[in-house]
Amino acid sequence: MTQPTSSSRKADFRVYLGSTLFFIYILFSTPIVGVLILAAIPLSFELRYRIADIWINYLMFMLKLCCGLSCQVEGLENVPKDRAAVILSKHQSAWETIALRQFISPQTAVLKESLLRIPFGGWGLATLKPIAIDRSAQKEALKMLLEQGTARLKEGLFVLVFPEGTRVAPGDSKKFNAGGAMLAQKSGFPVIPLAHNAGEFWPRNSFLKYPGVIKVKIGPTIEVTGKTAKEINAAAEEWIGNAMTEISAESA
Structure with missing residues (x-):
């Protein structure tokens, strides 16, 4: 028996109701937290980050309450406690753009x-030191990633990169872009x-969220000393590919 994909899941009344209630919560809470973060601009980055963290914690609570969706994380012991790192993550959903902050x-x-x-929410996000790039200008985007990414890592911030570049449906994969690996190689910080x-x-481009437990696997750090960006990228891509196979087998 294989794990059902989002397209084969039954969207019953509970799924529609829960997804609607969760959407309403996002719709009303995002402008509020955006205003609070903007009001905290004269204060510290740590305070603005904490405000965003509180919102994310409540968002994940509401996701579980309304949609019956939670997560199970394996490999937290692999997250460095004494230094930052570049996170190279699988990208399937909007979920990981929010939830990964809860444990890294x-x-x-x-x-x-x-x-x-985006009014309020996006404006608030702009104060949280994101690395915002224009994908249509690839050369400039890579330069910004390397410069700002290195600065953020030196400040002690983990940098989340989706090497596939866009959300990819479950069961599919795309060749990894080299930007995240280049950032790690040039900055000297490891890869997670x-x-x-x-x-x-939580399918891409879908209003519906289905109940269940999202499985997350965090791998051992990939040290970058003496490695090329191509080697770093290949190691991350291989580990993630194997881990996705394990997740599929465990969910069968």
Whole structure:
């Protein structure tokens, strides 16, 4: 028996109701937290980050309450406690753009600069030291990733990168882009490979969220000393691919 994909799951009344209630919560809470973060601009980055953390914690609580969706994390012991790292993560859903901050923190992420133009929520996000890039200008985007990513790592922030570049449906994969590996190689900070199956429950471009337990696997750090970016990328891609196979087998 194989794990059902989002397309084969039954969207019953509970799924529609829970997804609607969760959407309403996001719709009303995001502008509020955005305003609070903006009001804290004269104060410290740590305070703004804490405000965002509180919102994320409540968001994950509401996701479980409304949609019956939670997560199980394996490999937390692999997250360095004495230094930051580059997180190279599987990208299937919107879930990981939010939830990973609950167990790897403090963290920033590489994201589309257009997200920062969203009223209130995006404006607040812009104050949290994101690495916002224009994907249409690849050369400039890579330069920004390397410069700002190195600065964030030196400040003690984990940097989240989705090497596939876009959300990929469960069961599919895309060749890893080299940007995250180049950041690790040039900065000297290690890589944390991360796999999950969030797309099975919170599908890309879908309003519906299905009940279940998202499985997250965090791999051992990949040290970068003496390695090329290509070697780092290959090691992360291999580990994540194997971990995704394990997750599928465990969910069968």
